[in-house]
Amino acid sequence: MALSGILGGLVPGATPSVSVLILTIAIGSLTSLIVYRAFFDPLRSIPGPLICRITSLWTYWHSYIGDDCSKISQLHKRYGPVIRIAPHEISISDGAALAPIYSDKGGFMKAPCYANFDIEGHSTIFSTRDPGHRAIRSKAVVPVFSMSNLRSGSDTIEGCVAKMIARMKEEAAESRSASKTSGQPKPVNVLNIARSLAVDAVSSYLFGQTFGGVSEKTDKMSANGYVDTLVAVGRFFFLPNFVFLALEMTSQKLWPDKDEDESANKVDSFVGNLVQGSAKDDSTYQGRLLKTGISRHEVEVQCKDLIFAGTDSTGTNLSTICWQLAKRQEVYAKLQEEIAEADARDPSYNPQSLPYLDAVIREGLRVSMANPTRFPRIVPPQGFDFESSNGQRFYLPAGTQVGMQPYSLHFDPDVFSDPFAFKPERWLNDPTPEMQRDAIPFGLGSRQCIARNLATMELFLAVRAIAREKVLEGARAVGEKIELMEWFNSKVKGEKIELTWQ
Numbered sequence: 001m002a003l004s005g006i007l008g009g010l011v012p013g014a015t016p017s018v019s020v021l022i023l024t025i026a027i028g029s030l031t032s033l034i035v036y037r038a039f040f041d042p043l044r045s046i047p048g049p050l051i052c053r054i055t056s057l058w059t060y061w062h063s064y065i066g067d068d069c070s071k072i073s074q075l076h077k078r079y080g081p082v083i084r085i086a087p088h089e090i091s092i093s094d095g096a097a098l099a100p101i102y103s104d105k106g107g108f109m110k111a112p113c114y115a116n117f118d119i120e121g122h123s124t125i126f127s128t129r130d131p132g133h134r135a136i137r138s139k140a141v142v143p144v145f146s147m148s149n150l151r152s153g154s155d156t157i158e159g160c161v162a163k164m165i166a167r168m169k170e171e172a173a174e175s176r177s178a179s180k181t182s183g184q185p186k187p188v189n190v191l192n193i194a195r196s197l198a199v200d201a202v203s204s205y206l207f208g209q210t211f212g213g214v215s216e217k218t219d220k221m222s223a224n225g226y227v228d229t230l231v232a233v234g235r236f237f238f239l240p241n242f243v244f245l246a247l248e249m250t251s252q253k254l255w256p257d258k259d260e261d262e263s264a265n266k267v268d269s270f271v272g273n274l275v276q277g278s279a280k281d282d283s284t285y286q287g288r289l290l291k292t293g294i295s296r297h298e299v300e301v302q303c304k305d306l307i308f309a310g311t312d313s314t315g316t317n318l319s320t321i322c323w324q325l326a327k328r329q330e331v332y333a334k335l336q337e338e339i340a341e342a343d344a345r346d347p348s349y350n351p352q353s354l355p356y357l358d359a360v361i362r363e364g365l366r367v368s369m370a371n372p373t374r375f376p377r378i379v380p381p382q383g384f385d386f387e388s389s390n391g392q393r394f395y396l397p398a399g400t401q402v403g404m405q406p407y408s409l410h411f412d413p414d415v416f417s418d419p420f421a422f423k424p425e426r427w428l429n430d431p432t433p434e435m436q437r438d439a440i441p442f443g444l445g446s447r448q449c450i451a452r453n454l455a456t457m458e459l460f461l462a463v464r465a466i467a468r469e470k471v472l473e474g475a476r477a478v479g480e481k482i483e484l485m486e487w488f489n490s491k492v493k494g495e496k497i498e499l500t501w502q
C-alpha cells in the first residue's frame with residue numbers, strides 16, 4: 001500500500017493496481033538483469049567481485065574519486081590476471097595480452113568512451129575511433145614527429161630547455177635566499193615549470209610560435225587552467241558519452257570556473273591567431289592540417305588537443321624525474337658524471353646514446369604514471385581467445401570492452417622488483433624481455449602516442465641540461481611521495497611537485 005502510494009505519486013493518475021503492476025514489472029526486470037549478468041552472461045566465467053558483475057557503478061565511482069587503477073590492481077592480486085570489472089568490461093594485467101589487443105593487425109578499436117575527449121564537437125586525432133577519419137589527419141602530421149625531422153628541429157627544443165634552465169636557476173636562488181634570511185627555503189613548484197617547458201616545446205617546434213609559458217614566471221602558467229579542465233575530463237572518461245555530455249553541460253552551468261575560463265580564452269586566442277596566420281603551404285602542424293581541407297575551426301581544435309596532451313604528460317614526467325633525482329642525489333651524481341664525460345669526449349653526441357641517462361628516463365616514465373589507467377578497446381567480431389602466461393584460457397566475445405592499465409603493468413613485482421622504487425639501475429645490464437614488453441608509458445601499437453619521439457627528445461634534452469647545469473645541487477624533494485588522482489591523465493594532488501634549495 002505504501003509502495004503503491006509512492007508510485008501513485010510518481011505516476012500521476014495511476015490506480016493502485018496499475019501501480020503495483022508497474023512496480024512488480026520494474027523489480028522483476030531488474031532482478032532478471034542482475035541474475036543474468038551475474039550467472040548467465042557470456043562473461044560469467046571471468047572472475048571478479050559480484051558488484052562488478054552486475055553494475056558499472058563500481059568503476060565509475062572509483063574512476064571519479066581517482067583510485068580505480070590501484071583498486072583494479074588489488075582485484076588482479078585477488079582474482080588473477082583476467083578480471084571482470086563491469087558487466088561488459090574486462091581488465092587484463094598479463095603483458096602477454098598487450099600485442100593482440102593493441103598492436104597485432106592494427107589492434108582492437110578504441111572504446112566509445114574516447115568520445116568524451118572530443119573538443120567542441122570535433123573528434124581529435126586522439127579521441128576518434130574511425131580509422132579513416134584519423135588517417136587523413138595523422139598522415140598529414142606524422143612526418144613532423146619523425147626522428148629525422150626532430151633532429152633538424154632539435155635546436156628549437158634546446159632553446160626552450162635553455163630558458164627553462166635559466167628559470168629553474170632563478171627560482172632555486174630565490175629558494176636558497178629565503179632559506180638564508182628566514183631559515184625556511186621557499187618551495188619551488190617544478191610541475192609548473194616542467195609544464196611551461198612542455199607547452200613551449202610543443203608550440204615552438206610544432207606550431208612555429210612559442211606560447212611563452214617559461215617566460216611567464218607565475219605560480220600557475222596561463223595554459224594550466226585549460227589543461228586541468230581536460231585532465232578533469234578523465235574522472236568521467238568511462239561514462240557513456242550521453243551521460244558525460246549531460247554532466248559537462250550541467251557542471252558548466254552550475255559551477256563556472258573563472259580561472260579555467262580565462263585560461264581557455266588565452267589558449268583560444270593563441271591557437272586562433274596561429275591558425276589565422278597560417279597558410280596551407282607552410283610546414284607547421286596547423287599548415288599541414290589546413291592542407292587536408294578540414295575546417296579552420298577543427299584545425300584550432302586539433303592544436304588545442306596537442307596543447308593539452310603535450311603539456312600535461314611531459315610536464316608530469318619531467319617534474320617527477322626532477323623530484324626523484326633530488327631525493328636520490330647519488331643517482332643525480334652518477335648522471336652528472338656520465339654527461340660530463342660524454343661532453344668532454346665530443347659535445348655533438350646524441351643524448352639518447354647515454355646508457356645511464358636512458359635508464360633514468362625509462363625509470364621516470366615507468367614510475368611517473370602520467371597516464372595510469374587502462375586504455376579501453378573493443379573486442380572485434382571474431383572474439384578474443386587469450387591464453388595467459390600461467391596457461392589459463394579465456395574467451396571474450398565480440399563487443400566486450402577490454403583494457404590494460406600501465407599502473408598494473410609498471411608496478412607488477414614479478415616483472416619490476418621493488419616496483420614503487422625509482423631505480424634506474426634496473427634498466428642497465430640486460431633488462432628482461434618482460435620489462436621491455438610491459439613498460440608502456442606511451443601506449444602501444446597503431447594508437448600509441450603520436451608524439452612519442454618529440455616527448456622523448458624533450459625529456460632527454462631537459463634532463464641532460466638539468467644534470468649538466470647542476471640545477472639540482474642542494475635541492476630537496478618536498479614530501480614523501482607524489483600523490484595522484486588516477487585519471488586518464490593523472491592529476492597531481494594539490495597540482496604541485498615541489499623542491500626546495502638550501
Ligand code: HEM
Pocket residue numbers: 125126127138202306309310311313314317370371375376440441442443444446447448449450451452454455456
Ligand atoms: C611523456 C609524455 C607523453 C606521454 C607519457 C604520453 C602518453 C600517451 C599515451 C599513453 C597515449 C595512448 C593512449 C591510448 O591508447 O589511449 C598517447 C596518445 C597520444 N598522444 Fe601522447 N604522451 C606524451 C606526450 C605527448 C605529446 C608531447 C603530444 C603532442 C605534442 C602527445 C599527443 C598525443 C596524441 C595526439 C595521441 C593520440 C594518438 C592516436 O590515438 O593516434 N603526447 N599519449
